[in-house]
Amino acid sequence: MEGRGKKRGKIVLAEGTFDLLHYGHIHYLTNAKRAGGKNAKLIVIVARDKTVERLKGRKPVLPEDQRRAIVESLKVVDEAILGYEDMDMYKVIEKIKPDVIALGYDKINLEKELKRYVKERGLNIEIVRVSKFDSIEPNSSSSIRKKIIEAYQSQMSRDKAP
Amino acid sequence: MEGRGKKRGKIVLAEGTFDLLHYGHIHYLTNAKRAGGKNAKLIVIVARDKTVERLKGRKPVLPEDQRRAIVESLKVVDEAILGYEDMDMYKVIEKIKPDVIALGYDKINLEKELKRYVKERGLNIEIVRVSKFDSIEPNSSSSIRKKIIEAYQSQMSRDKAP
Numbered sequence: 001m002e003g004r005g006k007k008r009g010k011i012v013l014a015e016g017t018f019d020l021l022h023y024g025h026i027h028y029l030t031n032a033k034r035a036g037g038k039n040a041k042l043i044v045i046v047a048r049d050k051t052v053e054r055l056k057g058r059k060p061v062l063p064e065d066q067r068r069a070i071v072e073s074l075k076v077v078d079e080a081i082l083g084y085e086d087m088d089m090y091k092v093i094e095k096i097k098p099d100v101i102a103l104g105y106d107k108i109n110l111e112k113e114l115k116r117y118v119k120e121r122g123l124n125i126e127i128v129r130v131s132k133f134d135s136i137e138p139n140s141s142s143s144i145r146k147k148i149i150e151a152y153q154s155q156m157s158r159d160k161a162p
Numbered sequence: 163m164e165g166r167g168k169k170r171g172k173i174v175l176a177e178g179t180f181d182l183l184h185y186g187h188i189h190y191l192t193n194a195k196r197a198g199g200k201n202a203k204l205i206v207i208v209a210r211d212k213t214v215e216r217l218k219g220r221k222p223v224l225p226e227d228q229r230r231a232i233v234e235s236l237k238v239v240d241e242a243i244l245g246y247e248d249m250d251m252y253k254v255i256e257k258i259k260p261d262v263i264a265l266g267y268d269k270i271n272l273e274k275e276l277k278r279y280v281k282e283r284g285l286n287i288e289i290v291r292v293s294k295f296d297s298i299e300p301n302s303s304s305s306i307r308k309k310i311i312e313a314y315q316s317q318m319s320r321d322k323a324p
Contacts, residue, residue: 020306021183023228026235061309062300066185073188075237138224144182147223148310 009039010099013092015083017047018067019060020141027133029076032102035128040100044071044080045092051085061145090117093125101125105132171201172261175254177245179209180229181222182303189295191238194264197290202262206233206242207254213247223307252279260287267294 014032018025033042046068052060060067064082072080084091089110093101103111107129114127138144176194180187195204208230214222222229226244234242246253251272255263265273269291276289300306 021232022224023231026232058313061306061313062184069185070183070188073237074235076235144223145310145314148307149314151220151223152307152311152314 009041010036011096012036012040012042012100012102013045013096013098014042014102015045015047015089015092016104017052017060017141018044018071019052019062020144021070022139022141022144024133024139026074026076028102028104028130029071029074031130033076035102035126035130036100041078042076043096043098044077045083045089046071046080047083048085051083061141089114093117093123098125101127103127103129105129171203172198173258174198174202174204174262174264175207175258175260176204176264177207177209177251177254178266179214179222179303180206180233181214181224182306183232184300184302184306186295186301188236188238190264190266190292191233191236193292195238197264197288197292198262203240204238205258205260206239207245207251208233208242209245210247213245223303251276255279255285255287262288262290265289265291267291 012032012035014029016025016028029042029044033040036042046064049059049064052058062070068080068082071077101114103114111127111129114125117123118125118127133139138147174194174197176191178187178190191204191206195202198204208226211221211226214220224232230242230244233239263276265276273289273291279285280287280289295301300309
């Protein structure tokens with residue numbers, strides 16, 4: 001397996017919703033690919049609409065096909081695929097056979113789960129978490145939504161004023 | 163000038179705000195580059211925050227540095243630069259010396275202005291407008307904002323209900 005890495009570059013798997021693209025996403029994906037070293041190939045799993053709705057209680061603003069196409073149009077991304085509806089990471093791991101799984105900075109529980117899974121099965125997969133990029137605002141899809149709603153509220157109160 | 167195009171590919175200039183990236187942006191930029199033929203180089207001017215505020219009456223959600231960096235992280239884009247604050251396309255044209263200027267589908271007036279400018283000066287620049295991509299929703303930054311505000315209003319009325 002070590003030799004394989006030298007020849008063709010490691011396969012890195014990253015994942016997320018990628019609704020309302022901001023610089024934090026680019027930062028995450030760039031560092032995810034970097035975690036695979038030279039000639040790494042970055043494959044990104046984009047969460048299905050139904051998965052997002054189930055986990056976050058609301059639909060994404062952009063539909064899954066658009067989110068996938070936008071992620072795949074980024075220079076740093078080699079391939080973007082839609083996840084399974086039940087977001088079973090293990091099915092994806094079996095299919096992709098990554099050398100590295102690079103998670104977002106806040107995926108602490110998922111990191112623990114994956115490390116346990118990999119250890120139990122004796123798989124040669126490195127699990128890493130990428131540091132947060134927080135020097136630029138807005139740096140999350142929820143802060144983008146918040147900013148839009150605040151601008152709308154401020155507009156409404158200006159319109160109501162005599 | 164014809165020979166130059168064969169050797170190094172044409173330089174295509176595109177422009178926009180690119181706040182809240184959606185698939186319409188990718189469509190526009192892909193077709194803009196295509197308008198330059200084989201080996202074209204796509205340079206994108208990203209509008210300054212102050213220009214957007216002056217023309218549209220509100221600030222973009224994402225600041226100009228983020229918008230520029232996100233546009234430059236797209237595969238189809240070779241270079242993204244911030245515009246001049248007064249959005250003087252003519253200064254940009256003098257600097258970049260494009261072979262083609264590819265405008266968004268709705269830039270009808272700008273197309274007329276640029277065609278007149280190019281004709282008056284006898285410049286060898288082709289001005290094209292790219293067709294709209296409207297088969298996927300949301301396909302504009304304003305429809306993204308609308309969707310977020312509607313979801314917020316619907317949430318508010320659910321919270322108020324007994």
